Amino acid sequence: MKFTQLEMKTGMRRLVTEDSDWAQLSTKDAKRLTTLVLSARRFEETILSLDKRGLVHGPAHSSLGQEGGAGGCLAALPIDTMMNGSHRAHHQVVAKIVNALYTDNYDPSAEPVLRDEMREEIRRMMHEILGLKDGWTGGRGGSMHLRRENLGVMGTNAIVAGGLPIACGHAFAEKQQGGERITVSFFGDGAVHQGTTHEAMNLAALYRLPVLFFCENNGYAVSTTIEQSTFETNLNTRPCAHGIESVHVDGMDPLAVWLATRWAEDHIRTQGRPAFVQADVYRYYHQSSPFPGSVFGYRTKEEEEAWRARSPWEFLCDKLISHGIVSEDELNAIDAAVSEAMQAAADSCTEGKGSAMAIPAGHWPDPAGVDDHLTSDMSEFSGLRAAEAEDFSSEQMREMTFIEAIPAAMGAAMKSDPGIVLFGEDVANMGGGTVGATRGLSEFFDTRIVNTPITENGFCGLAVGAAMSGLRPIVELMYSDFFLVAADQLFNQAGKIRHLFNGTAQVPMVLRCRLPGLEGYGSQHSMDPTSVFALFPGWHILAPSNAFDYVGLMNAAMRCNDPVLIIEPQALHKRRCPVPENLDYYIPIGKAKRVAEGRDLTLLTSLGMVETCKDLVASLGIGADVIDLRSLSQRDIDYDLIGQSVRKTGRVAIIEQTTRGAAFGAFLVDEIQRRFFDYLDQPVKRVTGAWAPPTVSRVLERAALAGEDDITKELLAMLRDSALPEPGKEAV
Numbered sequence: 258m259k260f261t262q263l264e265m266k267t268g269m270r271r272l273v274t275e276d277s278d279w280a281q282l283s284t285k286d287a288k289r290l291t292t293l294v295l296s297a298r299r300f301e302e303t304i305l306s307l308d309k310r311g312l313v314h315g316p317a318h319s320s321l322g323q324e325g326g327a328g329g330c331l332a333a334l335p336i337d338t339m340m341n342g343s344h345r346a347h348h349q350v351v352a353k354i355v356n357a358l359y360t361d362n363y364d365p366s367a368e369p370v371l372r373d374e375m376r377e378e379i380r381r382m383m384h385e386i387l388g389l390k391d392g393w394t395g396g397r398g399g400s401m402h403l404r405r406e407n408l409g410v411m412g413t414n415a416i417v418a419g420g421l422p423i424a425c426g427h428a429f430a431e432k433q434q435g436g437e438r439i440t441v442s443f444f445g446d447g448a449v450h451q452g453t454t455h456e457a458m459n460l461a462a463l464y465r466l467p468v469l470f471f472c473e474n475n476g477y478a479v480s481t482t483i484e485q486s487t488f489e490t491n492l493n494t495r496p497c498a499h500g501i502e503s504v505h506v507d508g509m510d511p512l513a514v515w516l517a518t519r520w521a522e523d524h525i526r527t528q529g530r531p532a533f534v535q536a537d538v539y540r541y542y543h544q545s546s547p548f549p550g551s552v553f554g555y556r557t558k559e560e561e562e563a564w565r566a567r568s569p570w571e572f573l574c575d576k577l578i579s580h581g582i583v584s585e586d587e588l589n590a591i592d593a594a595v596s597e598a599m600q601a602a603a604d605s606c607t608e609g610k611g612s613a614m615a616i617p618a619g620h621w622p623d624p625a626g627v628d629d630h631l632t633s634d635m636s637e638f639s640g641l642r643a644a645e646a647e648d649f650s651s652e653q654m655r656e657m658t659f660i661e662a663i664p665a666a667m668g669a670a671m672k673s674d675p676g677i678v679l680f681g682e683d684v685a686n687m688g689g690g691t692v693g694a695t696r697g698l699s700e701f702f703d704t705r706i707v708n709t710p711i712t713e714n715g716f717c718g719l720a721v722g723a724a725m726s727g728l729r730p731i732v733e734l735m736y737s738d739f740f741l742v743a744a745d746q747l748f749n750q751a752g753k754i755r756h757l758f759n760g761t762a763q764v765p766m767v768l769r770c771r772l773p774g775l776e777g778y779g780s781q782h783s784m785d786p787t788s789v790f791a792l793f794p795g796w797h798i799l800a801p802s803n804a805f806d807y808v809g810l811m812n813a814a815m816r817c818n819d820p821v822l823i824i825e826p827q828a829l830h831k832r833r834c835p836v837p838e839n840l841d842y843y844i845p846i847g848k849a850k851r852v853a854e855g856r857d858l859t860l861l862t863s864l865g866m867v868e869t870c871k872d873l874v875a876s877l878g879i880g881a882d883v884i885d886l887r888s889l890s891q892r893d894i895d896y897d898l899i900g901q902s903v904r905k906t907g908r909v910a911i912i913e914q915t916t917r918g919a920a921f922g923a924f925l926v927d928e929i930q931r932r933f934f935d936y937l938d939q940p941v942k943r944v945t946g947a948w949a950p951p952t953v954s955r956v957l958e959r960a961a962l963a964g965e966d967d968i969t970k971e972l973l974a975m976l977r978d979s980a981l982p983e984p985g986k987e988a989v
Contacts, residue, residue: 271506299599319547320473391606467529477556662805676728679705763818770824774827805835853883860874911926925941
């Protein structure tokens, strides 16, 4: 037996600066580098001072000591670079905005203050961190969620590693739209152990995305060391495993970071592949506290003093002066201008001095606007044709199955909107995916039908970033339960972004989920996702019950500037109905439809239960309003139509096939009884399946989901509890 060492195709390298590197650094580049490093340093010192006075509400994750990494990186990149980051991002963001406003002919040592545009953005950034109305997003983002898109700050993220797949999405959109901008995504060593990080790196390498992954390795995830987190402490092995070239540098040496970043940019542009930079840095303070880590016992004072002696700002000054690149007077002038901008920003959002310092009352946002920008104002639908089946003549219609309607609707929209891109597992394979939902699309839209690996959180996050950057992604989840794997990107990101960033960002993406029903797929492939998505007011939920409605609702979803879930019941795939030859119509979000009419009962239902309820009340001889809800988000329910029916019948039942625990109806019961209590003759009833999720066994699956017998039993009970006779009996 013989073993031979396998060689990796992907390179890992370490960069160390030499005197010759300093000799080649121009004065112009050195002043830019100095300004960015110093801006990050002085901004953090100012925030720390405000935090010590209790003026920063919530955490303020200080990055003092890490400014050499962010400043060195961003000074080396073009001013139009896009960036995102994590919860510890003040230094990255302030360096980014200063660089974005730094022109080639600007000399910060020649003026007593920074440029007015820089001072204004620093001021507004500080207001944002303090949660004030004049902040970039009205104070909603605070310290951890910073966004200034016109300066390339695409949005920082409080979820560790949460921004990495989103950065891939920004880069995907840029590449798809023919742009040349690079995206840099900052994260810490703690994020390297997140599965999301590996999903993002795999997608970036697979799709050859122009992304720079920049890891600020400060040695601690809160108080946990790298040695306590992983057996393999060489973090560059992670990108290497995904086929991403990497370089390791001393982040306390801003020039080393600058040179590493220039290498990374050149690699991205010439090789068409992402790159990874690891910069070893050190945060002087605890996770989110104005005290050093030694106070909490996980670091020694000796360790902290050794790292402080390697301060990137003092190191940079020493090198620039000793090599005659920038004079001490020029450095002092830059420091004075930067420090003035920070003090002016702090003065603009505070009053008083010392312990009496406070935030003026007039600086806070208006509480009345707390619900603003949860979703779009729907102005994107202006001028479009809303239609129902009754609006078309039989000559205008053709028979179509539900499964045929899915690719037909997407294909028609993709022809008119080049920004629509479809992501999903197997969507470009097998002539139309696993069930034929993408049949025929690949031959017309080759590069826009994108097969993904089995990385739901990764490709859903990529879709979020692509949507934020101008595309309209459609994501296919092979089965509905898989949304739980992607929960962070769908709920913490897509569902919150518009509101979190106060309407300055939108996520126009569509999520298609297959709901198997009675197909034997078991409890991990059969969950109705409605009730979970309904918890997040940023999502719209559309539930088509036939092919006509699928086309109209899907057209609405693809036009909407919010994230939309559209549920596709597999039980309806082969069901036919008339659909117009011209698919250019839509069904408004929030509009239900009465599909049967009567005076005895109101039945509220959706998806596969609509036809079941219609047929059942007809066979039982019950006069019932059967209302197909179609839109299931809590804020989209059509209470106007429901109210009309309740005032007429006085008796309401909510019919869902799904299991009791996953059912959406509890939300409806509460709201209906609040709105229409005076018109109800009895409590609102619910028909659902059992508590247990459906298992593979045919009989247990049927027992878990609601069927005709369950509906019949409840309807007859409602009639018995009222003055109305049961079907076939006369009233006494």
